Amino acid sequence: MTRRDAVTEPVETAEVPVPQGPLPVVAVVGRPNVGKSTLVNRILGRREAVVEDVPGVTRDRVAYEAVWNGRAFTLLDTGGWDPEGEGMAARITAQAEVAVTAADVVVFVVDATVGATDTDEGVVRVLRRSGKPVILAANKVDGPSAEADAAALWNLGLGEPHAVSALHGRGSGDLLDAVLNAVPDAPAESFDEVDEVRRVALVGKPNVGKSSLLNKLAGEDRVVVDSVAGTTVDPVDELLVLGDREWRFIDTAGIRRRVREASGAEYFASLRTAAALERAEVAVVLIDASEPLAEQDLRIISMAEESGRAVVLAYNKWxxxxxxxxxxxxxxxxxxxxxxxxxxxxxxxxxTGWHVDRLVRAMDTALEGWSTRVSTGKLNSFLGELVAAHPHPVRGGKQPKILFATQADIKPPRFVLFTSGFLESSYRRFIERRLREEFGFAGTPIELSMKIRERRSRR
Known part of the structure; x- marks a missing residue:
């Protein structure tokens, strides 16, 4: 297999150049189930976009960073485009149109085995009005016998159809060369060092309002919203300006009752939701306030806590x-x-947008607690007074004592207690509660670990 037959993990194996300005944006568009997400995964060299042999799995525009031939670019995966669609299909199409507006180059994917449909021709008319360079990808050309099907797509009037097989990698290298050759030249820009953008994961059970909240915070429809549970499948990253600062929000798929109970797209979406939580700093757990707390809500809260992220509980639908x-x-x-x-x-x-402005204050509080560090002197002085007033109960004729303590880490705060014996879980919870009362730690889990120093016997 030659380089031009397949793309092999360009992001992870290629040396990524330091960009001198904003990365060029390449949007992958097409009607439903033509293989857009499969092509995106082929370009990335890994299974990033959720793929299933069912139309409409991708619904939002999802951005990934990719590299080909030493050039970095942003790749936008989009939902199936249907200019005549209604309801959710219309909202998915609107997101695809936004992606085209933001793109420097558009890759239009057509199923060569089916040929150009009325929907494809409707998409072509919109692409021509956009004025953006368009590269035509004739997908599902798995061998030489199917190349005639690709050639038939010349009649779309978009230039040469590039025969590719997103599934097997055939022709993907030539396609990427054509894409990057079509990127308009832009002057290099220099950027002053900017503050790190805080990362926020929106998590919650399906249909709790995560995408609606993201759209309300953005002041526009950034992601598809529908009353049908499970509208969001891929985690969607959006940069928003709130409180005069930039925040990176990650809208995630609703977490089902058990990952092992999910199948197909739901299974992979659940895994990506967990990964999105891992790369966030603060998790905003949305709970439907109009319904009783469900087992799913409790499990998601536990997942956010166990991940070590700062946590904010947002009761939606107030x-x-x-x-x-x-x-x-x-x-x-x-x-x-x-x-x-x-x-x-x-x-x-x-x-309605009621009290969504208070979310920033809550996230700041949680992130401050997440980053709080207590000096060793203050910590041991506090614990000395605490243990003197409330010593550990005597068990088996022995009374374990805290000899020394230190804060080993932040984000989340981790404390190590050097003890003369084992501290019961109830006593450790008591210490954690008093730590919070004394030093704050609002919005963050606390980890307490012990190092037991056994007394050496005298000879």
């Missing part, structure tokens, strides 16, 4: 909550969310 529901919700929180009392709580309505 416009649907009456006085009776508020009282029952307070009881549910007191009974079921004892382990995350430290997480800031925000009541919001993604539909």
């Amino acid at each position: 416009d649907l909550v009456d006085e009776e529901r508020r009282e029952s919700l307070d009881r549910e929180i007191d009974r079921q969310l004892v382990q995350v009392r430290w997480a800031p709580r925000v009541n919001v309505s993604a539909l």
Whole structure:
């Protein structure tokens, strides 16, 4: 297999050049189920975009960074484009049109085995009006016998059809060469050093309003929203300016009851949601305030806590909550969310925008707690007074003591207790609770570990 037959992990194996300006943007568009996400995965050299042999798996525009032949570029995967679509199909099409507007080059993918359909011709008319360079990819050309099908696509009037097989990699190298040759030359730009953009993962069960909240924060429809649960499949990154600062929001797929119960696209989307949580700094867990807390909500909160991210609990759909529901919700929180009392709580309505401005303050509080460090002197002085007032209970004639303590890390805060014996879990929880009362740590999990120093016997 030659270089031009397949793309082999360009992002991970190629030396990525330091960009001198914004990366060129390449949008991959086409009607549903022509293999756009498969082609994106082929270009990236890894299974990043969710792929399933069902139309409409990709719904939002999703950005990835890729490299080919020493040149870096941003690759936009889009949902199936149907100019005549209605409902969710129309919203997916709107996202594809936004991607074309943002792109420097458009890769138009057509299924060569089917040929040009009326939908394809409708997309072509929109692409011509955009004025953007368009590269025609005739997909599913798995061998020489299918090249005649690709040649028939000349009648679309977009120039030479590039015969490719996204599944097997055939012709993908030539396609990428043509794409990058079509990128307009741009003057190099220099950028001053900027502050790090904080990363936020929006997580929650399906249909809780994650995409609606993201659109409300952005002030425009950035991602597809529908009343059907599971509209978002791929994690979607969006840069938003909130409180005079940039934030990178990651809208994720709704997490199902059990990953092992999911299949196909749902399974891979669940894995990508977990990966999105890992690369975030703060997790905003959305909970439907109008419904009783579900097992899914508790599991997602535990996942965010165990990942070591800062955590904010956002109770969405507050416009649907009456006085009776508020009282029952307070009881549910007191009974079921004892382990995350430290997480800031925000009541919001993604539909009306009520109190969404308070989300930034809650995230700042959580991130501040996540980064808090206590000096060793203050920590040991505090623990000395605490242990003197509330010593560990005597067990088996022995009373373990805390000899020394230090904060080993932040993000999240990790403490190591050097002890003369094993500390019971109830006593460790007591220490954590008092640490929070003394030093804050709002919005962040705390990890306490022990190092037991056994006494050496005298000879």
